Amino acid sequence: MSSSEKYDPRAFPPVAVTVDVVVFTIREKTLRVLLINRGVEPFRGEWALPGGFLKPDENLDEAAARELAEETGVTEESVYLEQLGSYGSPDRDPRMRVVTVAYWAICGDLPDPVGGGDAADAMLIPVSMIEQDEISLAFDHREIVRDALQRAMRSLESPLVAAKFCPPQFTISELRNVYEAAWNRSIDQGNFQRKIRANRMFMNVSAQIGASGPRGGRPASLWSIRDAGPDGEDADGSRDSEENEAVTRKGKARKR
Amino acid sequence: MSSSEKYDPRAFPPVAVTVDVVVFTIREKTLRVLLINRGVEPFRGEWALPGGFLKPDENLDEAAARELAEETGVTEESVYLEQLGSYGSPDRDPRMRVVTVAYWAICGDLPDPVGGGDAADAMLIPVSMIEQDEISLAFDHREIVRDALQRAMRSLESPLVAAKFCPPQFTISELRNVYEAAWNRSIDQGNFQRKIRANRMFMNVSAQIGASGPRGGRPASLWSIRDAGPDGEDADGSRDSEENEAVTRKGKARKR
DNA sequence: CCAAAAGTGTTTACCCTACACCCATGT
DNA sequence: ACATGGGTGTAGGGTAAACACTTTTGG
Structure with a gap:
């Protein structure tokens, strides 16, 4: 088989791949996570991690850096960005099978008025509110944030x-x-x-x-x-x- | 949008998701990794990690456990299995865009005559041979094994x-x-x-x-x-x- | 002079390494 | 008896926690 020979994508289970980023920063002596208020279904109006679909010609790290830049305006310099892990329960997205590759990031100099893209709003929520389940997140993003928090604590x-x-x-x-x-x-x-x-x-x-x-x-x-x-x-x-x-x-x- | 409303999969970049497993075991006082001789193109005849496509109704952990069982016969009991990370360079598979979720595993009681599925053969190669680049691996599996080795060393x-x-x-x-x-x-x-x-x-x-x-x-x-x-x-x-x-x-x- | 934050000294407790030594078993 | 591996005792070094103390600034 030559390398120019392609498979029919429909021969495989249709899966979409997304990238989500858990962005940590510190405000008012409190560790916080960036959340975006979803402007589209599903989970419209709920809080979710910044993220989006993987594009055809970018690798995973590039996709994460792009999403981070789109949502925060922060360039790759002065940012710590690392892959966290992938999440792919069959029913984690009601639309279709979606596997997401989660990243976590540290931004020291996050611009205050964040938001953009299809996001209606953005906020920096203290991690304690997520740990204590005082806010509900879209998809399985609560689990992702908790894993990111654990990883971040170790990396610190x-x-x-x-x-x-x-x-x-x-x-x-x-x-x-x-x-x-x-x-x-x-x-x-x-x-x-x-x-x-x-x-x-x-x-x-x-x-x-x-x-x-x-x-x-x-x-x-x-x-x-x-x-x-x-x-x-x-x-x-x-x-x-x-x-x-x-x-x-x-x-x-x-x-x- | 109701949750029954689906997206057309072809509206998104066609991506296949696979799961690969880096299986460690010890033989003759040497840390080794299980490799499978590929029976199909691409990279036919070369050594690669055990793995395969994610199935529609299983989550990532289940897929990894299934691949591990298919390739080694080892049940989930008495096995340490943990996600390592995902690899998704656009050209890592010549057939199409493939994102793989890598896992790493420890098997204490690996049966000696491994092999099965579409694998023509299997071997337990010392990790030192991979570290010193004395064997070539299919896809980006060398990178994956090195990352797994690093993770395993820390976990040890x-x-x-x-x-x-x-x-x-x-x-x-x-x-x-x-x-x-x-x-x-x-x-x-x-x-x-x-x-x-x-x-x-x-x-x-x-x-x-x-x-x-x-x-x-x-x-x-x-x-x-x-x-x-x-x-x-x-x-x-x-x-x-x-x-x-x-x-x-x-x-x-x-x-x- | 006082408060406040930066920086240094010092004590003590704990852990870990290295190595000596004893214990229990097969040949 | 001796070799071999299991298990314990112990002394010395290093690191870090706790806290006292000095230094340098603003009010």
Whole structure:
């Protein structure tokens, strides 16, 4: 059989493939998910994840990036985007058999007035509302969001992922605020300081100094992610790729 | 739009959905992957992952379990099966647009004479041969196997997952052999012993005693995975769900 | 001077590695 | 008796949690 020989698509069970994206961001010290109010049937008027059909000439990652850009205006830069998994129960979409490939994303700088495409509206809902089932979602999107949340929480153990919630240059406190929002508990400031400073993937942008707080306080230095060199080698020639770089969740929760 | 209203499948890009499974097992102290020699075009005669088309009335997990059973005869019991991710480059299959949902599995008791369906033959290839590119695989299956391997290695940090390579009842050495095969290095026997004994998810089947080695040696006690109770409570009433249960890869590798 | 946030020092507890040592069995 | 593998004891190093303390700013 030559590669130009094609199958009749109707010989296979008709399946549509969509891509949905769980976009996380932080607003008002709270971890939130972007939801779109559906403007079309089915589930018209209900809240759903941004997403759409896979186009003929794009791969899955490209489709996810496109949907993310269409719905948020955010470009692929400064965004963490990763595949989560696929969902394909036979009856998950009343129209026809639809398998969706779910992605999850971190957007640090999400523009506030989101919305577009066929979406009548958009909102950033706290993840706690979804965890506690205080809102109903279209399709099986609640399950997808819960899985995404679980994955995101694990990925946050890497401070490099957590930094995606921050602007390109950030203070260590800003990074700490990401963890305090995601875990909803306080973190020892001093220990966190050391943890980040010890991590070779973070670089002190020593020239710049961040603004001090609204009611005073010592100004913090700015940091950024060290862009991986050609082979990940450090400046001093040492290469310890497998360090203890995770931020753990142990210890007692203190008042916030 | 009522839920009985259907879309015309041809209104969407024609996509076929398949399911592929990366089956890991251990043979001769070596971690191996099950490959099938393709009996049909495309890639006829080349090695590929077991898999097939998603059927109309099954969900993704069911399709993966079915393919696994068809190709290995192994039932869902005593098998660890988990979704890995989806692969959908537009040109990954020369016939038509195919999105595959990949799964990965651990089979402890894989029957030796595998094969069936449209497969002319089957083999268990050491993962090292795939890592070192010593064999060519059909489609993008090499990429899938590498991703599965990476995922499996991380999952092995949980000894409960590693135990899936063992029979329902096993000695601590048998479990240790799983790590030594997967990591290709030796592990301190005494420390490993303590690690497993300290893990409340493992239960000593005290009545039974495993056979001693071929050339003598103290017989080992048999262990099994504690089936999760209604709320995961321990016998003594304590409940420490978040323990240090991971098996880490640190320390120097000793001779095997 | 005081409040507030950044950053450093220090103590302590815990875990894990390495390795020594004893136990139980087959030959 | 000895080899072999099962199982325990234990000392040392490293890391991280907790918290005290110093530094630098705004009001």
